[in-house]
Amino acid sequence: MNVAEVICLFGPEEVHSGAVKVVLDTVECLEQLGHDVSIFSGVRGMRQPANEPVKRHWPGRHTWWSIDITKGLRVDSIENYHNDRATKAFSSFLDKIRPDVVHFHAIQGLGAGLVQHALDQGLPVVVHMHDWWWFCPYLFLTTPDGKMCEFPVTVSSCNCFDNPTFLQKRQEYLRQVVERVNIISCVSRFHQRTLVNLGVRPTSLSLCENSVAPFDNVQCKQHKSRGRLRMAYLGGPTVHKGFYLLREAVRFLKGRWDLRYYGFELSRRTYWRARILAAGRWPKEIMGPRYLRQDLPKLLAKTDLVIIPSVALESFSLVCREALVLGVPVLAARCGGPEEVLVHGKNGWLFRRGDPLDLRESLCSLLVQPGLIKEAKAYLRDNPFQPCSMDLYGQRVNKILTKACNL
Template structure:
């Protein structure tokens, strides 16, 4: 379905591109074409053209522009109000390391009640997104490449406590060089490992705290400059215990080694990587002596290892077996009689864990180990294992165990009992993990209503009337003190930042923004799985009682599916006809109202022949409306449109939009020509071409027309005055805000609002009426409901012609009617406070009904 729609879009855009080629500006595109892929030429050209226009005609003001937007996204925020979550950013390519340091940790943290998430450190975008929803973060075995510095900087911006975790001494070059295994590696591989030492060290020191797998490793981390370091040992986990239980049921492991007094005695060594050749050689002399003296001894080497030549004399008594999945490795271990864990005598190995002993012990298998710190701490020589420091120790321990099957069983049983007591998952969670992370503490309920607001735009990137309403409602709900409110919105990509979510604060309210590409496909505009996935994280983190959806264009109706799945009621404010019309305003391609009252899919299909997904769109969005707990309409006219299209009248109510009332009385009008204002940008649906044609047709110069270009706040420009042929004066000004609104309306006498369709409300109309500005608006529609024709404004038809509008303008230019004019019906207008009070009552009613 997406492919068909994309093909249709490409065909249409290719046609437009060919038309463009024939124009003068097409020559510029031909210069670029050699550097563009054919499939992406159209979209790239549009972006290039946009940038060229911006460079040639930059916004006249900087305040409130792109730099202010970037600053808002860069400000530090805290974790207040978020559900407690621990994120582990990890090295996941080393399977065994990930098992013991990542997946074990997840199980331990969940045992303590934490929600835990894991992401590979190489996946920068997903990691950045995951950081937005956690309250603590652990970087396991992560090097400080540039992408990781991005993650660390984001963690600092989000005020997240950071731990750097490691299970090898890979951050100290001098100590690392004492590891004899390095000498067995090829030069390039050795250089690469040593190069990584500095990267690991930098990442470690960029964190607040550390976690080590052994006390020696913790001491080295402290010596390197990380003061707060805790020890959490490698341990047993549910997966390992389940496998061992299955093997016990099958007669393997559990202290019953298969070798008897007369049969072969299998010694097993597991090499996880190719960096253990020097370690294994520690045991070779003792192995050779023991195998020479005891013919029953056989050796199995599992994994990557260069077999020493001294073992060749034993022929098939030495088996070199490839590495295998963990379950299969444990099965092989369970069939052996003795496990060995040789390690060179160096600080690097003293920092290693005793996991080889734990794995053998849980299977009831006796181990012979080098007396490195972690092994010496975990076992008593001759009781639950054997420590071998010299060649004679190795030979003596192996021969002793080979000669006595009963001894093997007794040592194996004691070892199993010891590791089960010390390294059981719950015990490690309680005694080692809990002191580091504690247990999650949800804030006690404070009785406040938790509301999650959704709108495609939000401050500092404000655009359009729906956004203004959404922002005001959020601010006023937040100001009551009775509501905890958060926002989900969209934003453009940020230079240098991979696609990812970003959390910031606006007016003390947490906001989660999703970057949305400007050229996203048409289906994603109403069904965006990526946005729905992030929304699910927002819901889990903020835990709203109710979701209030304003304008979700581009974010999609998948958000509503998440609400249904989680049992969260949602309310939709119908700011326009987007839920019914793919063009959003029920206008045809020429910008004229389609004239439908009840939507006919056949008419829509002819209007948008390239949109072959209209039936699916109607199905998805229709389901979203039907499942809403309540629908809100800003006007009676807009409510009537949705009722006519199947919405249950009992489930849709009018919640009229408030607006910013004037902060002071309107000053006396200065002498001079009549001043007209228009706020709709260059949109056809807002009547821009109608206004241009009407004013170009005026024969008189005694007027001023001020055109507001909202895109100036986005660093763009949509209105070009160069082509206008008029006798009066034209001004293009940026969008006003709360601080400049009164000044703008003081500068005009008449607001032009000749929309080509029935508007849902018309916020600008109310702003003007409250400031004693005459309004020329089209009707019927929500925009006309507060206008009394001839008393506080003039109504024209939705199909008004330039001549019709010019005639109205001509009438208003005569007579001096605006000197001392006051709108007599201002008391009928809505207020932000009234809208917010009604909205809060409605939201509370929805939550109470679902309780």
């Protein structure tokens, strides 16, 4: 089977994106099953005026074609959801590789015109939804300043745009495209339920949980806590991931603890380190480096608790699952994805989404009762978390793509 994988952004600069990781896993799994795979994506800042996609190679031997979509990445741009230039480049890409099936992932900036064009050409199509972009320009059903949106979101309830006509036209167009797609993949049961509530046909949905690749080195030396609660946040300086909510929650937190923030680019790390020092919060709050996935076993070897304070809904939460695989308990907001794998009071704890006071109360309980962390770690040792393996993920994707070809 000749498969075309399509994603909005790709390349070494985008390796920290969850969707890019999923595409890389997908390509690896499909090639191991003997399929030919080509990738079409957007890139940013390439200054490519032509409509022809540029052929590139990353990683290794994968064939990758790209086009600049910098302007289309603005959420208030028509090109974000309907990009004629990207569609023309995609048409050229299809003529070159002639795929048997097209597997779409996150396509903001490329636009849904690519899906429409593939359907018009009679090609089998699978749309792999990673979030809620098809219904929310900001992807996660939260406002740009981190406020939770009414659910299910409607054009009349959205206040993110001064021009309601833009949102109306966007939603009408994207809904028409979605209704033509016969197979839509979702990444969790929670994600599946929300998509049904937003109007997606239940019969078109196929559950395809993301894989969690095994870690090559998990025999890292465990650092002793010396009576402190060592916490880690891995979400970067974003509002919707709950960074600011977390800082508010620990502002007056008493007891012996430290909190390391990971996932920040150098400039942001320098800025926040200065802010923390000026406020006298060091060494309680510490700016850690930006990390690669292979660094996680070493980072979490000196961590007692991973905190996921997301204000936005999480369709899956890879961080939660990776922490559990490495035997580290998780304290997470009730934001969807983590709730499917956390057993409250066993391998982790849950608090009210968007509520810094409830998060603080949860942290206070763990500081007052340090035995709870020990019990959670023991639970994870005795009941190792079993995520979706790469092999199982590959089998599911292969089954879905084969089904699309046989419709």
